[in-house]
Amino acid sequence: MTEAEKEPSDLLPLPPAQLHILLALADGEKHGYAVMSEVERMTDGEVSMGPGTLYGAIKRMLNADLIEESDDRPDPELDDERRRYYRVSGFGARVLTAELARLEQLVRAAEAKKVASRLQPGWEGAP
Amino acid sequence: MMRSDRLYRAMLLVYPEEHRRRYGDPMAQLFRDRLRRDGGGIGTARVWVHAGFDLAGSAFRERLETAMNVQTWTNRWWEATVILYGVTQAVMGVVIVGNDHPDWAIALGFLPAVLLLGGLALRASRRAVASTMIIVGSLIPAIAFWMIYPFVLGAIVIIGGLSSGKIGRTRAPEPASA
Numbered sequence: 217m218t219e220a221e222k223e224p225s226d227l228l229p230l231p232p233a234q235l236h237i238l239l240a241l242a243d244g245e246k247h248g249y250a251v252m253s254e255v256e257r258m259t260d261g262e263v264s265m266g267p268g269t270l271y272g273a274i275k276r277m278l279n280a281d282l283i284e285e286s287d288d289r290p291d292p293e294l295d296d297e298r299r300r301y302y303r304v305s306g307f308g309a310r311v312l313t314a315e316l317a318r319l320e321q322l323v324r325a326a327e328a329k330k331v332a333s334r335l336q337p338g339w340e341g342a343p
Numbered sequence: 344m345m346r347s348d349r350l351y352r353a354m355l356l357v358y359p360e361e362h363r364r365r366y367g368d369p370m371a372q373l374f375r376d377r378l379r380r381d382g383g384g385i386g387t388a389r390v391w392v393h394a395g396f397d398l399a400g401s402a403f404r405e406r407l408e409t410a411m412n413v414q415t416w417t418n419r420w421w422e423a424t425v426i427l428y429g430v431t432q433a434v435m436g437v438v439i440v441g442n443d444h445p446d447w448a449i450a451l452g453f454l455p456a457v458l459l460l461g462g463l464a465l466r467a468s469r470r471a472v473a474s475t476m477i478i479v480g481s482l483i484p485a486i487a488f489w490m491i492y493p494f495v496l497g498a499i500v501i502i503g504g505l506s507s508g509k510i511g512r513t514r515a516p517e518p519a520s521a
Contacts, residue, residue, distance in 0.1 A: 248369050248373045266398070271362075271366040299372065
């Protein structure tokens with residue numbers, strides 16, 4: 217199946233780990249540690265991925281063509297050239313855009329229902 | 344640091360071999376990076392606890408996926424087995440129709456053939472669906488045989504055991520850039 221034939225909607229909703237990794241890679245290619253650090257920074261430390269979770273997700277994302285390994289190696293003086301670098305693929309960018317649109321729509325629906333204020337303690341419909 | 348690294352590498356043995364071969368080094372590297380950043384005193388203990396939970400959860404998932412992964416079926420022999428199994432089921436379905444059985448029996452006769460052959464056809468594009476179809480397609484006749492002819496199931500288990508040994512030696516192709 218070529219990239220043009222694949223539908224981003226087939227992969228939605230994205231698992232949280234994959235969404236975080238795609239977001240971390242959105243502004244450029246990174247190696248595993250940089251991805252992990254960026255995810256922690258984006259979520260104020262709420263999400264911390266271990267090596268197993270991170271590379272398990274990376275494996276699945278490579279298989280799904282969401283990301284690709286970068287052949288461009290950084291200057292060896294600036295970084296360890298044995299590290300593997302990853303970047304978002306064209307298909308991955310389309311999937312990320314579709315997922316963010318889906319989440320945005322969900323937040324808009326929740327805001328329209330005033331869910332947050334209704335579920336305050338004391339409201340009779342609150343769990 | 345060296346001791347922690349060696350211990351972590353030893354713990355990676357819980358992952359499937361294929362996963363370890365491709366990601367063992369970067370995982371160990373990431374663990375070292377984490378230890379370098381957060382280690383020291385209680386920090387080291389925290390890194391280890393986090394790594395332990397991470398390892399337990401992710402290794403279980405990788406093992407499960409490896410066991411169910413149709414993608415690793417690059418082996419023609421294994422594909423031929425599924426095709427043979429599916430065709431046999433289709434023939435049994437035809438026999439059931441010929442013997443004027445009720446509709447549910449006819450459906451049950453053909454269903455495994457549809458699932459097995461359909462799963463094989465879909466494995467390139469919809470791996471998860473294909474995997475489920477083939478597993479369910481294999482289970483239906485196995486359960487039916489178990490209920491009707493328990494000794495036949497014994498034969499299937501022996502054949503399955505031999506074939507799984509064969510599958511276990513099958514490896515997915517190494518990615519070009521990995």
